[in-house]
Amino acid sequence: MDFSNRTPCSDENCPGTINENGYCGVCGKNSSEIIQWKSDESKLRQNIENLDKSVPKEGAYVRMTQYGGGASENQIVANRNGYLRLGIEFLKAAFAEKIYIEKEYPDVIDVDLDYLLKEPSTLYFDRFERTEGTPSVFRKESKTLKIILIVIIIVLGGCVVLALIGATTVLRWLF
Ligand SMILES: [Zn+2]
Numbered sequence: 513m514d515f516s517n518r519t520p521c522s523d524e525n526c527p528g529t530i531n532e533n534g535y536c537g538v539c540g541k542n543s544s545e546i547i548q549w550k551s552d553e554s555k556l557r558q559n560i561e562n563l564d565k566s567v568p569k570e571g572a573y574v575r576m577t578q579y580g581g582g583a584s585e586n587q588i589v590a591n592r593n594g595y596l597r598l599g600i601e602f603l604k605a606a607f608a609e610k611i612y613i614e615k616e617y618p619d620v621i622d623v624d625l626d627y628l629l630k631e632p633s634t635l636y637f638d639r640f641e642r643t644e645g646t647p648s649v650f651r652k653e654s655k656t657l658k659i660i661l662i663v664i665i666i667v668l669g670g671c672v673v674l675a676l677i678g679a680t681t682v683l684r685w686l687f
Pocket of ligand 1: 522523526527528529536538539540
């Protein structure tokens with residue numbers, strides 16, 4: 513079979529090629545689906561950029577503290593802009609560029625929470641990874657820490673959802 517004239521999948525994250533039926537042999541999407549998906553993604557990125565501009569960093573604060581001894585006894589206290597900024601930083605993380613730290617961590621991304629997580633926070637985050645595979649950090653950490661991270665991710669995921677709902681409401685008011 514001659515593969516030389518095959519069109520590569522238009523999703524640049526996919527190594528597949530489009531087969532004679534118009535579908536990618538690896539991800540199974542057809543070219544028009546991928547084009548649609550890319551335009552949806554660029555709209556999403558634009559919305560995130562607009563959100564980023566619309567909520568000031570100044571005065572926004574988030575405090576993450578461990579109030580008890582148990583692995584799940586953590587709390588988040590934040591003001592309204594703090595929650596909004598937290599959600600926005602995580603939305604931005606979905607598209608953040610990967611930065612090189614060391615070979616073992618190829619998926620580290622640049623996420624800045626330092627301006628949000630102020631004293632007297634006891635929980636800080638200085639490394640973020642984005643991967644669709646097995647996260648390399650999780651593999652190295654203990655089970656307890658893994659549970660804490662999952663709880664925090666769920667809470668933060670909730671913040672992202674709230675930020676999106678807020679943005680949708682604002683957009684509905686405007687149009
Ligand atoms: Zn593909």
